[in-house]
Amino acid sequence: MEEEAFLVASEWETRFIVLADIEGFGLRSDSAQHVLHKDVYDAMEAALRRAGVDLDSMQTSDRGDGMLMLLPPNLGMTVLLREMVRGLDDTLIEHRRRHSEAYRMRLRVGIGSGQVMRQGDLWTGRAINELNQLVNADQVKKRLKGVEGARMVFVVGDHLYHQVVQGYHAGIDPAVYESFDLVTKHQETLRGWLTLPGFPTPDVTEAGRSHGGGPVPEVPAGAGGSPVNFNSSGTNYGPVIQGVNIQGINLGR
Template sequence: MVVVPEDPHSHWIVLLDIEDFSLRAETTQATLHDDLYHVVEFALRRARLDPERCAVQDRGDGVLLLAPPDTKPTLLLRELVRGLEDALAHHRDTYNHDHRMRLRVGLHEGLVNRNGERWTSNAINDLARLVDAGPVKQSLARAGRAHLVVVVSDDVHRKVVRGRYPGIDPAAYLPADFVTKHGEPRRGWVTVPGYPAPPGLPADSGEPPRDRTRPGEAPGTGGTAGGAGGGTEPGSPVPSPSLHFGGDMTGGQIAFGNIVNGDWVQGDKTEHRYDGNAGRGAPRRDTSADGS
C-alpha cells in the first residue's frame, strides 16, 4: 500500500536550547527542564501568543515550538525575546549559579510535515544546525552578562530583520558562518540582547558563506552543527519525547515518542505535566528537583 503524505504546513519555527545542559547534575537538569516551560509560556504570553495554538515538542535539553502561520515574526523577535529575557532574569535571581539558565534561541520559517505527533522538516533540521553552530555557542559563552543569544536564518534576516521594524535593530546582528558535518557552508545571523553586537563574531564582510575547510581537514570543523539539538556532541542523535499542550494546559492530552535525526520511532516515555498557571506571572520556582 502506498502512503500518500499530507500537504505540509507553513510555520514560524522557534528552537530553544539550554546552554551546557549535559554538563549539569541530573537533579539540576530536572529543575532546568521543568522551569524552561515556565519561561517559554511567560514569553509566549508576553508576545500575545496563545500557548494552546502553539505546538510544542520536548527535546530534553530544549524545546521546539511551532507558532501558527499567522504569527507576526516581529513579535517573536521583539516581544518573545524580551519575555525570555525577563523570565530568565527572574530565574537567575531565584536560583544559585549552578542552576543558571541561559538559552540559545533560533528562529526560522518553513514547511513542516505533520502526521499526528510526527514532525519532519528540512526547515527544522536547518534551524537545529544554526542553534548548535560553533559561532553561536561561542558568542553566548563570551557574553557573560547575557541571558540568551538569538540566531535567525538568512531568510528571516533578509525578510524581517533588514525591514527595520520598530524594536529590531539590524546593526545588532552579525553573520555567523560555519560548515555542517556534511561539508555544507551555512550562514545564520546572531544578536545578543544587551550587547551592541554579538561578542566573538567578526564584522560582516559582505561575502557569502563558503566552505572554509583547510586541505586535509574534516568537513564541518569550521563550526559544529549537530542535527539533533544542543547540549550533546555534534551530530549525536537525541531521543526526545513529543509534547503538546491541550485543554486548560494543566492536564491536556500529551503524546510521546522518539525523534532521532528526523525519524520517528514509537516508544514509551515518562509523562511530564505542565502547570500552565505558572506562566501567568513570573516563572515559579519548583524546588522538588533540587531537594530544597
C-alpha cells in the same frame, strides 16, 4: 501509489518554528536538570504569551535539554520577535536573580519558519533541521560562552534576516546582529545571524554602526563549521522590532 503520495503531501503544514536549548545541560546534576527542564518550559511559555501566542494553538516537542515549538503561521513576525525576545530576557533576568549558579540557565534560542510534518510524537522538516543546526553551531555556542553574564543568544536564519531585519523597518537595527556561516555534513553552507540581548557586539567603535551585511567568512573545505566573522559594531540592546506586521510571507529557507 499516486493516492498515497497525495495523502502524504497533504500532511505538510507551514509553521513558525522556535527552538530553545539550555547551555551545558548535560553537565548539570540530576536535581539541576530536573529543575531546569521545567524552568525552560515556563520561561518560553511566558515569553510566547507576552507575544500574544495562544498556547493551545501551538505544538511542543520535548528535546530533553530544551524544547521545539511550532506556532501557527498567521502570527505577526515583528510582534513575535519583539515580545518573545523581550519577555524571555526579562524572565531569565529574574531567574538569575532567584537561583544560585548551579541552577541558573542560559539559552540558545532560534526562530524560523517552513514546511513541517508530524510523525507520531515527532515533527520533521528541512526547516527544523536547518534551525537546529544553526542554534547548535559551534560559533553560537562559543559566542554565548565567551560573554560572562549573557542570558541567551538569539539566532535567525539568513532568509528571515534579509526579509525582516535588514529591511530597516521601524525599530529594527541590523547592527546588533553578527553573521556566521556553517558548513553541514552534506557540504551545504548555511548562514545565520546571532545577537546577545543586552550585550555589545564585538569591535565596538566610536565611528558608528555597520549595516550588518558582512563578508562571507572563509570556510575550509570539508570543515564542519567556521569561525564567526564579527563585523558589526555598536551596542546590542536586543532585537527591537515594531511598527510592521509581516504576515503571509514564507520566512523559511
